[in-house]
Amino acid sequence: MDITRQRSFLHDEAQFARALARASAGAIIFALPLLMTMEMWELGFYMDRFRLALFILVTLPVLFGLSYFAGFEETFCWQDDLIDALSAFAVGFLMSAALLTVFAIVRLDQPLPEIIGKIALQSVPASIGAMLARKQLGQQDDADRERRIRSSYPGELFLMGAGALFVGFNVAPTEEMILISYKMSPWHAVALAVLSLGLLHVFVYTVGFAGQESAGDDGFLSVFLRFSVAGYGIALLISLYLLWTFERIAGLSMMELVTATVVLGFPSALGAATARLIV
Amino acid sequence: MADIRENDITSRDEDGSASVSRLAWISSGLGLLLFLGSVGVLGYEGITRGSGPPAITAVVEEVVPAGPRWLAHIRLTNDGGKTGAKVQVEGQLMAGDEALETSVAEFDYVPAGSEQKGGLFFDRDPRAHALRLRVLGYVEP
Missing domain, CATH: 2.60.40.1620 (Lipoprotein YajI-like)
Known part of the structure; x- marks a missing residue:
């Protein structure tokens, strides 16, 4: 790639405007299921303020990392990634604010903290959607970037984590997560955990993660441990964090807590596994 | 990564247009404002709002x-x-x-x-x- 083409994205006004438009489309498409989920509006005003603030704080490094690996435009130094991350947050926030206002979920006569809470919570998936828009809606000619991800094992784990966060977040706010775990026996939970890990491993092989090229050398066990088991561990941790953030685990017994984590771990694991497709 | 950045800086120096586009500054500045604003409002609300039962x-x-x-x-x-x-x-x-x-x-x-x-x-x-x-x-x- 020649340098002028690389630089043009962030430094050319028209290009950046186009990237922003694409990001807005991505924000709406990816956040739409959550924008139209009742629990999300309610969580926006009743969930613990510190947990919500922490959740917003965590979003920025995730956006930064996603920008590094797959942002809505080409970036070449960390300042560029920071600009992209903040721009994605702005797009996600404004899109959420606009849609929630149109849906009459946010009204001006509500207290400010309630309004901010509802919009800020929605801006997490919306800004991640804005960041992913490039890969999904834009051109996909970034061979350099592919190589950069493939060369890094921590980068691969980060992508799995981001995928788990995004897909897990799409279902975590709903009552069904807890309801399903109430219905399941311990044996159902074990079966679901095995299924999650199995599917994750199948995806690792078919979608193509870093190290897959050398899978023949490393052998089944190495890939299984390094990617599938590690990925499932990340998915479970992120599930637990999401359940804690949405105050779904207060008062649960240890057994119920583990079951709920495994239930949410299923979509999270699929998110981790397909991160390479989404991101 | 390192040499890409180096190339980038070199070429910026060459043509002298190192500045990020104004639109990028505006959107990222707005993002920073919204980010700090939301965290600030939520944090302030968390500190000032009591943890007592509903009244x-x-x-x-x-x-x-x-x-x-x-x-x-x-x-x-x-x-x-x-x-x-x-x-x-x-x-x-x-x-x-x-x-x-x-x-x-x-x-x-x-x-x-x-x-x-x-x-x-x-x-x-x-x-x-x-x-x-x-x-x-x-x-x-």
Whole structure:
């Protein structure tokens, strides 16, 4: 790639405007299921303020990392990634604010903290959607970037984590997560955990993660441990964090807590596994 | 990574247009503002809002005719630290110690620090009697 083409994205006004438009489309498409989920509006005003603030704080490094690996435009130094991350947050926030206002979920006569809470919570998936828009809606000619991800094992784990966060977040706010775990026996939970890990491993092989090229050398066990088991561990941790953030685990017994984590771990694991497709 | 950055800087120096586009500055500046703003508002709210139980009071705002019946507009205010869900409010028209008529409304949520509005229907004119409002209870969301 020649340098002028690389630089043009962030430094050319028209290009950046186009990237922003694409990001807005991505924000709406990816956040739409959550924008139209009742629990999300309610969580926006009743969930613990510190947990919500922490959740917003965590979003920025995730956006930064996603920008590094797959942002809505080409970036070449960390300042560029920071600009992209903040721009994605702005797009996600404004899109959420606009849609929630149109849906009459946010009204001006509500207290400010309630309004901010509802919009800020929605801006997490919306800004991640804005960041992913490039890969999904834009051109996909970034061979350099592919190589950069493939060369890094921590980068691969980060992508799995981001995928788990995004897909897990799409279902975590709903009552069904807890309801399903109430219905399941311990044996159902074990079966679901095995299924999650199995599917994750199948995806690792078919979608193509870093190290897959050398899978023949490393052998089944190495890939299984390094990617599938590690990925499932990340998915479970992120599930637990999401359940804690949405105050779904207060008062649960240890057994119920583990079951709920495994239930949410299923979509999270699929998110981790397909991160390479989404991101 | 390192040499890409080096190339980038070199080429910036060459053509002298190192500045990031104005639009990028505006959008990222706005993002920073919104980010710090939301975290700030939420953090401030977390510090100042108590952690006590919901403290919900109900008042009658206005009584208007509603067809052959009467409608009392009511307003609930939660000054407590937590949100109350499924808040039940009962309105009774009193004649001395005797309740002539009882109506009930349930509010899905009364968030901490905010107001919710609703109404109670009565067959008799509430303005001709003493209207007693009671917040019956709530569940934690």
